[in-house]
Amino acid sequence: MxxxxxxxxxxxxxxxxxxxxxxxxxxxxxxxxxxxxxxxxxxxxxxxxxxxxxxxxxxxxxxxxxxxxxxxxxxxxxxxxxxxxxxxxxxxxxxxxxxxxxxxxxxxxxxxxxxxxxxxxxxxxxxxxxxxxxxxxxxxxxxxxxxxxxxxxxxxxxxxxxxxxxxxxxxxxxxxxxxxxxxxxxxxxxxxxxxxxxxxxxxxxxxxxxxxxxxxxxGAGIVHTFFDESADLEKGKAIIFNAKTRRPSVCNSLDCLIIHEKRLPDLQELIENLLQHGVKIYADETSFHFLKPHPLIVKANTTHFGTEFLSLQMSIKTVSTLEGALEHISQYSSKHSEAIISEDQKNIAYFLKSVDAAAVYANASTAFTDGNQFGLGAExxxxxxxxxxxxxxxxxxxxxxxxxxxxxxxxxx
Missing domain, CATH: 3.40.605.10 (Aldehyde Dehydrogenase; Chain A, domain 1)
Incomplete structure (x- = not known):
């Protein structure tokens, strides 16, 4: 010494x-x-x-x-x-x-x-x-x-x-x-x-x-994005794909997609580009039945929530309300970066105010959580x-x- x-x-x-x-x-x-x-x-x-x-x-x-x-x-x-x-x-x-x-x-x-x-x-x-x-x-x-x-x-x-x-x-x-x-x-x-x-x-x-x-x-980022009932599908596809695949090994990459149950019919289209990019999906019981059989789609277990994957893997959680999404985030978040995709301004305002994280997004990719992107230079x-x-x-x-x-x-x- x-x-x-x-x-x-x-x-x-x-x-x-x-x-x-x-x-x-x-x-x-x-x-x-x-x-x-x-x-x-x-x-x-x-x-x-x-x-x-x-x-x-x-x-x-x-x-x-x-x-x-x-x-x-x-x-x-x-x-x-x-x-x-x-x-x-x-x-x-x-x-x-x-x-x-x-x-x-x-x-x-x-x-x-x-x-x-x-x-x-x-x-x-x-x-x-x-x-x-x-x-x-x-x-x-x-x-x-x-x-x-x-x-x-x-x-x-x-x-x-x-x-x-x-x-x-x-x-x-x-x-x-x-x-x-x-x-x-x-x-x-x-x-x-x-x-x-x-x-x-x-x-x-x-x-x-x-x-x-x-x-x-x-550092440690267990990152969620909530696809709300009113979310725009095209925005959602682009945001989720970017958040998961841009650099999956970094702390701001997406780990869990939370989806409102009323949007489950859109889930296959929402994740299709992820599957084509080789992302393995761990779908909860509810969402699993809305997805076509695919080698990269398996049923999630409890270990797939609250996990920072740092790779081409992602879990899916189904909720029936905005409160359900917030409760899931509260339970599993590392308080790094969280996002909502929604066209409902009341839901957006409530989400931004309620989520306890260093960076909270509305209709944007969590990949932006970075000192350089925030105009601060390196971090x-x-x-x-x-x-x-x-x-x-x-x-x-x-x-x-x-x-x-x-x-x-x-x-x-």
Whole structure:
């Protein structure tokens, strides 16, 4: 553990220097990282292929692990977005003059040092670094062994960009992908200000149960879409198909279609394009009898509800009322993203008000739950809790605040 404490001390010392960095230098560093990354695409892909060669192509994590030239260019686009966003630091949230002559100001400041634990998601290495740098936070990354070659390649490029621009490389560290490193990070009280897990529900539960450092939960998405009695069939087909198939391995993808019983005659048409795309359907007893026999359609059991599939699988639940849909969501939701497809404005308003989730949609795909799509630049994750931050965690969510008080010799009676 002494080796890790040494690393944590280096990060803490370097982060103090980072806080003094001018935003113009931070912008130039992110611009440098984009240039270096685009030049080093073959190197990144070569290292990523080493990781891919060790993973089963049918593993749901394979798609999240895989980098392509197109995906790297998209990542660089997000880095440029973050680069050009206004600095979230030193914003005045409140200020006042007191009757005793004191001037009090409330301003935004970095959280401090972020510890991020994540699985087979090498894009997170880029995204989290950009957000941490732009918000003045130090960063300790703990990636999974599945993506270790990719993560180390990316971190080497990050350190090059920092060095080119005179910023402290020690403020940004990647730990080894072993359990001892995880244990050290979770127990880094006094060195790390917050732990943010990115990954499966199992990872999030483990971090929450074992961390001595405050935790912000992100990631796990058990996502529902309710096809209401008044829903437009063509809208529904497009929205459901996009929410399920765009990237089935990510947390905003659809897991359960809830359908009003009066629309069951439309169910076959509603899911036909899903079947053609290879989506396996777990239909409840009622909906099963409205579907034509198909190898990809089976009867659901209790395990198929409240499951984050992260693959081309989806369950169907039949309800007789809007309240029935809300009750099902309340029981099984992870409070990530939920949607209604409806033409009834009263039902839409009631759904949006009643559902307890970080993002609630009407007549749109849950695939939009993403910091970049919300115009926030890259994100550090989707927070599903209510303390400090909720939904896409971008720059503003990586700050806290402090009170600055100026006086002229005042003392308190």
């Amino acid at each position: 002494a080796d890790y404490i040494h690393i944590f001390k280096k990060v803490k010392s370097a982060t103090r220097k980072l806080m003094a960095a001018d935003d113009a230098v931070i912008k130039e560093t992110l611009a440098s990282l984009v240039k270096i990354t685009l030049t080093e695409v073959p190197f990144i892909l070569s290292e990523n292929n080493k990781d891919l060669s060790l993973m089963d192509i049918h593993d749901p994590k394979y798609d999240r692990l895989k980098l392509t030239e197109e995906r790297i260019k998209s990542i660089c686009g997000e880095l440029s977005q973050v680069q050009n966003l206004p600095s979230p630091l030193d914003r005045v949230l409140d200020e006042k003059h007191l009757s005793n002559g004191l001037f009090i100001k409330k301003i935004t400041v970095p959280l401090g040092i972020l510890g991020v634990i994540y699985e087979a998601r090498p894009n997170v290495t880029f995204d989290v670094f950009a957000l941490a740098l732009k918000s003045g936070n130090g960063l300790i990354l703990k990636g999974g062994s599945d993506a270790d070659h990719s993560n180390r390649a990316i971190m080497s490029l990050i350190h090059r960009a920092l060095k080119e621009n005179g910023l402290p490389e020690d403020a940004f560290q990647l730990l080894p992908p072993d359990r001892l490193a995880t244990k050290a990070l979770l127990e880094a009280v006094g060195y790390v200000d917050v732990i943010i897990p990115r990954g499966s529900q199992g990872l999030i539960d483990f971090v929450r149960q074992n961390s001595k450092v405050p935790v912000i939960e992100t 550090i994750g989707i927070s599903t809790q209510k303390l400090h931050a909720r939904g896409p965690m971008a720059l503003n969510e990586l700050t806290s605040y402090k009170w600055v008080i100026k006086g002229d010799g005042q003392i308190r009676n």
